[in-house]
Amino acid sequence: xxRRTASEQREAVIDAAIQEFAAQGYRAARTAAIARRAGIxxxxxxxxxxxxxxxxxxxxxxxxxxxxxxxxxxxxxxxSVEEGLARADRAYRELLRAQPxxxxxxxxxxxxxxxxxxxxxxxxxxxxTVDAACRAIGAPLRVILDHVARGLLLGxxxxxxxxxxxxxxIPEDEESPPGDARPDxxxxxxxxxxxx
Numbered sequence: 061x062x063r064r065t066a067s068e069q070r071e072a073v074i075d076a077a078i079q080e081f082a083a084q085g086y087r088a089a090r091t092a093a094i095a096r097r098a099g100i101x102x103x104x105x106x107x108x109x110x111x112x113x114x115x116x117x118x119x120x121x122x123x124x125x126x127x128x129x130x131x132x133x134x135x136x137x138x139x140s141v142e143e144g145l146a147r148a149d150r151a152y153r154e155l156l157r158a159q160p161x162x163x164x165x166x167x168x169x170x171x172x173x174x175x176x177x178x179x180x181x182x183x184x185x186x187x188x189t190v191d192a193a194c195r196a197i198g199a200p201l202r203v204i205l206d207h208v209a210r211g212l213l214l215g216x217x218x219x220x221x222x223x224x225x226x227x228x229x230i231p232e233d234e235e236s237p238p239g240d241a242r243p244d245x246x247x248x249x250x251x252x253x254x255x256x
Contacts, residue, residue, distance in 0.1 A: 070108050073098045078119045082164035086116055086172035117181050120169050123162045124185035128192050130155050135196030144197035145207055152211050156218065163215050 064072065076097030080089045091112055095102040109115040134151035138144035156163050173179040194204050210228045217227040 066108070069098075069100060069104070073100065073105055073108055073115070074118055074122055077115050078123065078165050079161050081116060081119055081168055082161040085168045086112075086175075086178070091115070113175070113177060116169075116172070116178065119165060120178075120181055120185060123165050123169075124189055126159070126162065127152075127155065127166075128189040131189065131193045132196040135193060135198070138197065141197060141199045141203075145199060145203070148193060148197060149207065149211070153214075156215070164219060167215065167219055 073094065077089075077094045080094045080097060084090075084093075089112070091105045092102045094115070095105050098105075105115070109118065130151040131148050134147035135144040138147055169178065169182050173182050190201070190204055190208060193199075193208075194201055197204065213228045216222075
């Protein structure tokens with residue numbers, strides 16, 4: 061088996077930790093479980109990260125960076141603000157499909173915001189992501205916030221498996237394929253230990 065570099069190990073631990081924090085939350089997640097997911101020893105987790113909070117914050121940075129990059133890429137080269145917003149909405153839904161654990165992690169980060177350091181990171185990440193989307197799409201802050209609010213509601217609706225009539229109206233809903241391709245199926249399998 062090929063040995064991973066320290067950088068590759070760090071990335072593997074973050075990947076594993078996102079999954080574990082998404083499933084268990086900040087308080088209940090255990091570094092021993094994260095180490096098992098990453099295929100390393102628990103002491104090595106602490107060689108890479110000072111403590112569980114430092115690992116959680118690194119996971120948050122990864123999740124927010126991917127979300128921000130997806131929204132910025134969607135907005136770039138759009139022919140209009142409307143097109144940029146529609147592309148950003150699609151990018152967000154595609155991210156939910158591809159990375160259901162990222163959605164659950166975001167919700168867990170909001171739940172952990174009682175901790176001042178986590179709250180500060182979540183607040184700063186939110187502001188930076190919204191500002192980046194404003195610049196890339198060319199839309200006013202209020203318009204971007206309306207789309208973000210709809211996206212957050214969609215995330216909550218998918219996380220708790222609300223019926224379709226309680227989800228925010230997004231035109232793409234009419235085109236969504238049935239079965240496992242829907243984000244809620246991926247989230248449901250993720251929450252209960254499936255391989256989504």
